[in-house]
Amino acid sequence: EALPPVASLADSDPFGAMLGLAQDDALPIGPTQATEADTAPSAQAGPPAGAAPDAGAAPDAAQAALPAEAPIVVAPQSGAVRYRVHYGDPVDGNVVATLEQSFEIGTHHYRLHSEGRAKGLVSWFYRGSLVQDSVGTVSTAGLAPSSYREQRGDRAPRSATIDPAHGEVVFGSGQRRQAPPGVQDRLSVAVQLALMRQARPQQFEPGATIRLPMLGNSSVEPVDWIVIGEETVATDAGTVRALRLQRPGVGDDPAIDLWLALDARIVPVRMRVTEPTGRALDQVLASQ
Template identity: 30%
Template sequence: MPTLVASQLPSSAAPPPRPSWRALAGLTLAVALAHVLLLDLAPTAIGPDPSPLANKFITRTIVIAPPAAEKPAAPAAAPPVAQAKPPPPAKPRRPREPSRPRPVAPPPEPVPQPAPEPQVSEQPPAPPAQTPDLTAQNATDSGAAPPEQAASAPAGAVLGGAGSTANTGVGNGPPGEAAGAANAAAGNVVGPEALRIPGSVKLAFAVTGQQGASPMQGVFGDLVWLQDGSSYDARLSLKFLFRTIRSQHSTGRIGPTGIEPARFSESRKGEVASHFLRDQGQIMFSNNAPSVPLLPGAQDRLSVVMQLGGMLAGDPGRYPAGSRISIQTAGPREAGVWVFNIEGEEQMSVPAGDYAVRKLTRSPRREFDDKIEIWLAPALGYLPVRMKQTQPNGDFADMQLRESLPAGPSS
């Protein structure tokens, strides 16, 4: 039987052709481009990077107790010890007395010989003339002392009446932000009674407003507050669909005076930031604007909301209706003293429900200042349930609470 050579096999039994290397290279390039496109769109769709505190946050409230009252018991015990030491120096004075009579013994003989003794009797009238002058001087000195004490008393009254909480110049002091700045610059600072810094939380807001001729629609806001007991990270974001159109970011630490910012930034088309250089006592800005002195208790435009809530939560009775709170507040380009007027309790309905609230208003001080209104709910630990910002041209953004959620790694 003849054998079939490979070349004689029918064409249908031949192996299928292999794809060319050009086709494989084109397919690989298409897959790579698809991955690059997805990675490029991810930041705008997802939003800003997560906070470094997302994995170590805590949800408990931090209570900052007031500084302990001064106890001068230890220094008071020192003076009596100093008074017990003077008796030993009195002993050496006794041996000096016998030394005095020795020189007195030889001169008695020459003393009776001279006759100028009657002249000595003429000198006594001089001392009585000096004694009234000394009493007159004492009288004038005693009369000058009371006015000095009276002048210092009103100064103490000013410190007490315009005292500040958390080193911010708080109380029923003189009206106006200029007066608040003067008090803060003069060092009129009184320690806080107590603060309650809220635990980590996420607040979701529904946003309405007006921007130019068109109303603001389809915008949502998120305020994420994270803290681990010593440091904090706060971010306020406004989103349209899945895109972040504006955000504010504040980071820093939690200290004896409450929230102490280290950096604040605001992002729209680009990012601008302010830096709190506490070792230098300055606030510096990334846009090369002139730096300003850092006053005690300074906040930024985002942290000030949480600090105000912590102050009212720590001692609500300290802030009755009509009182004011003055705080140096820094933005990304400038800093100034903001004065918040506190109103009484009222009822408010927001998408999250009905709440009793305390309203704080920062009225415009200059021509281009914004009006800031904040409503804090005692039932939520004085967290904000509504925030409204109105610009001089009439544009505004009104954020009303939709829900309060525990913060977590996904926040």
């Protein structure tokens, strides 16, 4: 597939589109993650096995009858990966950018860093880089971002700080929004989904929908991921078995496909962003 006209490619913002940032305010993505309190066993006894909950029971009693979600066990680890970003199908070899991501996961805290840089003809129009940082805490609910920062080239950085004590997020612009439990940022979401899949595989059967609240530039929106099924992904290190998830495109928002390795890896092996026009950017693991 031939590259689009230079002006068209520049307007599409490959780095932004690759991360679902085509819209200036909200990022499209899937049930809201349980908080650590939600995963604790209930002190109340549920009904006998096989018995239906009492329709007239109080909401708390009915909730107590539901099984608790499995806690997410996050093993301390660190590492770095590199991706190639292709315009169109990866087999065509139209590489327009490289992306490097590092991660440090501790017992109680984490840090994620990503830096993308255009290459080839596209680098004439994207001389800077897209840098993202996400830091936060680790619990039995997975990752809980406390701050997120992104900077594209020479543009002013964008940031968000989450205040769990008041249940709100404060954006760099000063705007405040409610921050529901389990909220993720643009960098942490893929890792959180991978951790969830490892801890709760029964929730990731084909056809299931996973909902996560997501930080946009000045908003928090619920985003749904639909589980498509198992596929194989060709990488430099060989073929990887992966589970494909999709966030369908809505209106002008692009569709996003995410491939999570079926082994213990916490970073995705592939991600594809498809615009309503059909143009696609495909990010594939190059090395680890």
